[in-house]
Amino acid sequence: MKIGKGVERAVHCCTILALLPAGAALPGEALAEFLDVAQPYLAKQLQALSRAGIVTAQSGAAGGYQLARPAQDISLWDVTEALEGTQPLYRSAELRRDGPFGAPPDECLDPCHIETAFMQAEAEYRRTLQAIPITHILHKVRQTMSEDRRLRIRKWIENSSAERV
Amino acid sequence: MKIGKGVERAVHCCTILALLPAGAALPGEALAEFLDVAQPYLAKQLQALSRAGIVTAQSGAAGGYQLARPAQDISLWDVTEALEGTQPLYRSAELRRDGPFGAPPDECLDPCHIETAFMQAEAEYRRTLQAIPITHILHKVRQTMSEDRRLRIRKWIENSSAERV
DNA sequence: ATAATTATGGATAAAACATATCCGCAATTA
DNA sequence: TAATTGCGGATATGTTTTATCCATAATTAT
Numbered sequence: 001m002k003i004g005k006g007v008e009r010a011v012h013c014c015t016i017l018a019l020l021p022a023g024a025a026l027p028g029e030a031l032a033e034f035l036d037v038a039q040p041y042l043a044k045q046l047q048a049l050s051r052a053g054i055v056t057a058q059s060g061a062a063g064g065y066q067l068a069r070p071a072q073d074i075s076l077w078d079v080t081e082a083l084e085g086t087q088p089l090y091r092s093a094e095l096r097r098d099g100p101f102g103a104p105p106d107e108c109l110d111p112c113h114i115e116t117a118f119m120q121a122e123a124e125y126r127r128t129l130q131a132i133p134i135t136h137i138l139h140k141v142r143q144t145m146s147e148d149r150r151l152r153i154r155k156w157i158e159n160s161s162a163e164r165v
Numbered sequence: 166m167k168i169g170k171g172v173e174r175a176v177h178c179c180t181i182l183a184l185l186p187a188g189a190a191l192p193g194e195a196l197a198e199f200l201d202v203a204q205p206y207l208a209k210q211l212q213a214l215s216r217a218g219i220v221t222a223q224s225g226a227a228g229g230y231q232l233a234r235p236a237q238d239i240s241l242w243d244v245t246e247a248l249e250g251t252q253p254l255y256r257s258a259e260l261r262r263d264g265p266f267g268a269p270p271d272e273c274l275d276p277c278h279i280e281t282a283f284m285q286a287e288a289e290y291r292r293t294l295q296a297i298p299i300t301h302i303l304h305k306v307r308q309t310m311s312e313d314r315r316l317r318i319r320k321w322i323e324n325s326s327a328e329r330v
Numbered sequence: 331a332t333a334a335t336t337a338t339g340g341a342t343a344a345a346a347c348a349t350a351t352c353c354g355c356a357a358t359t360a
Numbered sequence: 361t362a363a364t365t366g367c368g369g370a371t372a373t374g375t376t377t378t379a380t381c382c383a384t385a386a387t388t389a390t
Contacts, residue, residue, distance in 0.1 A: 002167070003255045003283065004377065011279050012260055027336065036264035041379055047338065060387025061335045076282055089254070090168045095177055099201035101318050103310070113305040114176050117241055118168065121293035128286035140278040145268070153266050169348065192365065206350055212367060225358025226364045331390100338385075346377070356367075 001089040001122060003080065009035060010045045010079050014134045015141070017055060018071035019154060024161040025064035034156070045083060052082030062162035071138065077129035090118035166254040166287060168245065174200060175210045175244050179299050180306070182220060183236035184319060189326040190229035199321070210248060217247030227327035236303065242294035255283035 013031050020026060028046050032039035046065060049055045054074055055065045067074065092115035096103045111119075142150065178196050185191060193211050197204035211230060214220045219239055220230045232239065257280040261268045276284075307315065 002377095005258050006378085007255075008258050008260055008279060029336085034264050034266065035260060036267070038379070040381065043337075044339095044379090050337085057337055058387075059335085059337045059385075061389060063336050063387065065337090076279075090172075093170050093173050095173050095200060099199050101199065101314060101321065102201075103314075107309050107311070110309070113302050113309075114173060114241075116305075117294070117297045117302070120297075121241075121290045124289040124293045125286045128289045129282070132282050132285075137278050137282070140281075144272050144275070144278075146272070149266060149268075156266065167348095171349090194365085203350075205352065208366075209350090209368095215366080222366055223358075224356075224364085224366050226360060228358065228365050230366090333388105333390080335388075336386080338383105340383090341381085343380075344378080346375105348373100348375075350371100350373075352371080353369090354367105355369100356365100358363100358365080360361100360363080 001080075001087065001125070002084055004084065006045045006048075006083050007080050009037065009042060010049055010083050011076065011134070011137065013042075013046065013049065013065075014054070014067065014071065014074060014079060015138055016157065017065060017067045018134055018138060019157050020066060020161055021158060023066075023164055024158075025058055025062070025066045025164045026157065026161045027064035030160040031065070033160075048083050049079070052078070054078055054082055058164065062164065064162060066164070071134040074134045075130045076132045076134075076137075077126055079134075080129060088119065088122055090115060090122065166245075166252065166290070167249055169249065171210045171213075171248050172245050174202065174207060175214055175248050176241065176299070176302065178207075178211065178214065178230075179219065179232065179236070179239060179244060180303055181322065182230060182232045183299055183303060184322050185231060185326055186323060188329055189323075190223055190227070190231045190329045191322065191326045192229035195325040196230070198325075213248050214244070217243070219243055219247055223329065227329065229327060231329070236299040239299045240295045241297045241299075241302075242291055244299075245294060253284060253287055255280060255287065 012035055016031060016034060017026060028043050029039050031046070032042045035042065046055065050057045053068055056068045057065050092112045094112060096112055097108060177200055181196060181199060182191060193208050194204050196211070197207045200207065211220065215222045218233055221233045222230050257277045259277060261277055262273060
């Protein structure tokens, strides 16, 4: 586990896609324009979301991305895992095996106790993010955003999206 | 927050120092030998522990390191923080400000909601590690270690340490 | 069919960061 | 005074992250 910049972009993408009218899709280029990032790089994040089954992608004219399931069923952990994978933040160097008093292999069948402790902490991290859906972010954002901006955003999204059956 | 290899080394150092007879100090070179790592690099971790007040260092002949307080009052988080600092794992890129619909500054006084969520998760991570003292690791290790190895380690530590008043 | 649009994924360049190492200096004790 | 030990800056090295480009496959409109 590590949290790169791509995660924040991917979360933004999900929140935007959550505002799409039912059945509509938004091209990656529109998302890139909205977030003001280079389109080829944002594509990387979108592909990761697509592979993870968080969004569905449609090639061709009038294609684009849409959420694969309701936004309330997509957690921040889902997005994080899609982009960063499942490798733990802490990787034991198995220091206990080294040195003049290194532990013999038969005492290293179980994971190192230090590693176990850090894994517990990561599990708590994960658990917290799993409990926060995209809709929570949307809800919070709506509380701060001016009504005017909200409407302009909605209009732009509708204009940039294409109806898909 | 990030967890580099140095953290594991530092934890090992603390567990070893916890086994010292009362009032004894262990030189950094002995610790390096025990862990089978290069002494100049281990020094970096030891200095970090020293700066953080987790160990006390004594220059000069018969000097070395010892724990600054009882091992049960040193948590895995204390050690982690000493080595990696307090920078969060997640750093917001403030993406919300960018693009044609970027949030105006007066809507960005509070931290970004995505950032807030990740900070919550980090707080849980921290809380978990804070609850695990060095003695917990020692206790677990003792359960797995053979009695013979335990005694040999104790003897080596006593031989390599110097009495300090 | 053909052309236009859009996503996919591999290859690569550039920048940032972690890791490891070295060396001179300060502090302490015999 | 000499020997031991910790401190911290400077530096190299290697890996990871970040970003970019390009050729290809898929789909739809005409």
